[in-house]
Every structure is written in C-alpha cells, then in structure tokens.
Amino acid sequence: MYSTFIFAFWGLLLAIGVSDAQRHRIPNKMVLLLLIITICHIFLYGIEQWMDHLLGGLLAFIVSLLFYWKRAMAAGDVKLLFVVGLWLGMDKLAGASACIILAGGVIGCFYLVQFLALSGISWQHNIKSYYYQRVSFKFQHQTRLVIPFAPAVVIGLASYNYFY
Structure with a gap:
C-alpha cells in the first residue's frame, strides 16, 4: 500500500511536468489529485509528523x-510547490529546494539557448534589446521567453530523492 502512494505521486508529478513542458499549463485537477494523494499518504504513514508537513507546505507556498x-x-507553480512542500515536510524542504533551483537553472539555460537560436537575431542585438526593455517601459519585445517550472520540480525532486 505504501508503494502505491509513492508510484501514484511520482506518476502524477511526471504527468504534471510533461503537461507544463508541452502547454505551459498545470491543470488544477492534477494538482488537486496530487494534494489528495499527499494528504492520504500523510494521514496513513506520517500522522505523527503532520505539523512538519504542514509547515513545509506553508513555507513553500509563501x-x-x-x-x-x-x-x-x-x-500553477505556486499550487504545485505547496503540495510538494506538504509532501516533503519542513525537514526535507531545504535540500529539495536547492536541487529544484539547480535543476531550474540548468533547464532555464537550455530554454534560453533554444530561444536565442530560434530567434534568428544576433546575441548582441538580444542583449541590447534586453537592456533597452529594462530601461524603457514603452519597448515591448515581440516574443517572450517562457520557461516551464514543473519539469524543474520533477527533476530536482527526483535528484534529491536519488542523492539523499
């Protein structure tokens, strides 16, 4: 029974990561189902540490x-991170957050390189337009770089569970 919750949590988390990578959307139904799985897991296997899990979820949410x-x-990322913080608890949140941030940085670099390669504009022009956009509120860039965060959550959480 314990492994059923683990497989359900990871399967749903993987589906959320894929959905965010494909459509830049995290469906609320999936996050709600992940929350239900997390709450059931806490009540069945970690009820003595429920306050630790609740504080982890609240800190991640804030x-x-x-x-x-x-x-x-x-x-969607805020809701997902609340559930992940609830799943981890306060004692595991710091280590997992470091892994998630590191995974987000790596994924962000790949998305940035892909964006620059597909834009067809030189690096110098992109840097100049970035600085001009930050100085002038009137300038709006035609295309926006959107980086989904749920895949970073999945990869970071998996690496945290693997290494720690």
Whole structure:
C-alpha cells in the first residue's frame, strides 16, 4: 500500500511536468489529485509528523507566492510547490529546494539557448534589446521567453530523492 502512494505521486508529478513542458499549463485537477494523494499518504504513514508537513507546505507556498507577486512564477507553480512542500515536510524542504533551483537553472539555460537560436537575431542585438526593455517601459519585445517550472520540480525532486 505504501508503494502505491509513492508510484501514484511520482506518476502524477511526471504527468504534471510533461503537461507544463508541452502547454505551459498545470491543470488544477492534477494538482488537486496530487494534494489528495499527499494528504492520504500523510494521514496513513506520517500522522505523527503532520505539523512538519504542514509547515513545509506553508513555507513553500509563501515563498513561491512572493515569486508570483514579482511575476517570476505562475499560479500553477505556486499550487504545485505547496503540495510538494506538504509532501516533503519542513525537514526535507531545504535540500529539495536547492536541487529544484539547480535543476531550474540548468533547464532555464537550455530554454534560453533554444530561444536565442530560434530567434534568428544576433546575441548582441538580444542583449541590447534586453537592456533597452529594462530601461524603457514603452519597448515591448515581440516574443517572450517562457520557461516551464514543473519539469524543474520533477527533476530536482527526483535528484534529491536519488542523492539523499
């Protein structure tokens, strides 16, 4: 029974990562199902540490909500990180967050290189337009670089579970 929750959690998390990579959307139904699996897992196997899990979820939610308010993260990512923080608990959250951030940086570099390669514009022009966009509020770039964060959550969480 224990492994059923683990497989369901990882299978659904993988589906969420693929959905975000393909469509840049995290379906609310999938996050809700992941939340139900997480709550059932906590109540069946970790009820004595429920406060640790709740604090982990709340801390992940508050930090990611700050990023959402700064427009550095989407709302689906905030909900997903709440559930992941709830699953991990406070004691595992710091290590897993470091792995998720590292995976996000690597994935972000790949998306940036792909974006620059497909834009057909030189690196110098892209850098100049980036600085001009930051200085002038009137300038709007034609295309936006969108980097899905759910794949970074999946890869970072998997690497954390593998290495620690």
